[in-house]
Amino acid sequence: MKGKLLSYDHERAVFQVEADVYEGGGGQPPDRIKVKGPGFYLESDETLKDNGGTFWKVKKVSGEVPNSEVEVDVTIDELWRLEVSQQHTAQHIFSALAEQLYGWPSEGFAIFENESKIELLGADEDLEKYAKLEQQVNEVVLRRIPVRVYVSEEANNELRKSSGYEHPRIVEIEGIDKCACGGTHVTNTGLIGGFAILKVERKNTRYVRVLFAAGIRLGRIAKTYIEREQRLKNLLTGEVEERVYQLLEQKKQLEVEKKNLLELVKVQMGQSSEVLWENLPLDMQSMKQIASYCKGIGKDVVLVNQEGYFAIGGPHADVHFEEFKQRGATGGGKGIITGKIASASK
Numbered sequence: 001m002k003g004k005l006l007s008y009d010h011e012r013a014v015f016q017v018e019a020d021v022y023e024g025g026g027g028q029p030p031d032r033i034k035v036k037g038p039g040f041y042l043e044s045d046e047t048l049k050d051n052g053g054t055f056w057k058v059k060k061v062s063g064e065v066p067n068s069e070v071e072v073d074v075t076i077d078e079l080w081r082l083e084v085s086q087q088h089t090a091q092h093i094f095s096a097l098a099e100q101l102y103g104w105p106s107e108g109f110a111i112f113e114n115e116s117k118i119e120l121l122g123a124d125e126d127l128e129k130y131a132k133l134e135q136q137v138n139e140v141v142l143r144r145i146p147v148r149v150y151v152s153e154e155a156n157n158e159l160r161k162s163s164g165y166e167h168p169r170i171v172e173i174e175g176i177d178k179c180a181c182g183g184t185h186v187t188n189t190g191l192i193g194g195f196a197i198l199k200v201e202r203k204n205t206r207y208v209r210v211l212f213a214a215g216i217r218l219g220r221i222a223k224t225y226i227e228r229e230q231r232l233k234n235l236l237t238g239e240v241e242e243r244v245y246q247l248l249e250q251k252k253q254l255e256v257e258k259k260n261l262l263e264l265v266k267v268q269m270g271q272s273s274e275v276l277w278e279n280l281p282l283d284m285q286s287m288k289q290i291a292s293y294c295k296g297i298g299k300d301v302v303l304v305n306q307e308g309y310f311a312i313g314g315p316h317a318d319v320h321f322e323e324f325k326q327r328g329a330t331g332g333g334k335g336i337i338t339g340k341i342a343s344a345s346k
């Protein structure tokens with residue numbers, strides 16, 4: 001489409017353009033645009049708004065961009081526009097039905113890269129209700145109802161959400177929703193393609209947050225998870241759930257074995273005349289158990305593991321700890337003394 005580059009700020013890496021593009025707002029991200037002018041090229045998919053108006057952030061630039069008004073060719077990423085419009089139109093239907101069916105008004109709408117968020121005031125988390133909502137949204141998709149967009153002659157009081165404008169821009173899906181909205185939408189509900197609720201979670205005592213997706217991104221999401229499943233299968237060498245279950249069982253078994261071995265080690269150390277045990281392949285918890293066993297039978301023991309952590313128990317624990325401290329160790333404790341030897345002494 002024809003457009004006009006209005007300004008270009010090299011330092012801030014932003015520009016302004018006049019064209020039939022969506023600049024974002026109301027929870028909807030902007031178009032992804034490409035601007036071609038005489039001897040230059042710009043790309044952007046992000047805007048920022050300040051007192052001076054709306055600015056596009058430069059994502060890519062080549063050539064010499066003039067800092068004056070110039071005729072340009074503007075193209076938008078049509079698939080992205082469709083994808084975003086699908087989410088936005090689905091949200092209208094979802095919000096209208098949530099209010100009609102359960103009396104839950106919608107707030108805090110936002111479209112993200114892979115899903116959208118909406119917050120329902122006073123909602124509960126009964127998943128059956130959401131399943132019903134999901135089905136009804138899809139039934140509206142099936143009915144291919146036209147989505148009408150027009151500027152109202154008068155301030156309208158029958159809107160699901162009013163705008164405060166005297167002549168609001170109305171988006172109407174006949175028999176389903178009528179709402180003031182400045183975003184982009186598909187021209188009939190059939191173009192939404194499909195709708196799925198991905199997650200229902202309580203945000204706080206007042207709001208339930210619903211994550212959903214519609215249309216072409218559903219395919220992308222499915223692909224992501226199928227690829228993830230395949231990576232997990234390769235990693236675990238088998239069916240994911242089956243292998244995770246096996247691994248948890250093995251872990252339980254290993255914990256029992258570890259406990260039994262520790263019992264043996266404990267008794268052996270208790271009977272031994274050795275006091276200092278170094279370079280042990282044991283964690284702190286195990287060393288503490290051994291040290292307190294030895295303390296219980298009145299035997300001194302000094303245990304140091306491979307990482308340089310130690311546990312000291314027995315009637316002369318303080319004396320042994322003093323020696324360690326003089327060599328730079330840190331630590332402390334009553335009964336069982338634990339800590340770490342200085343790394344230089346390792």
Ligand SMILES: [Zn+2]
Nearest residue numbers: 088171181183
């Ligand atoms: Zn809208």
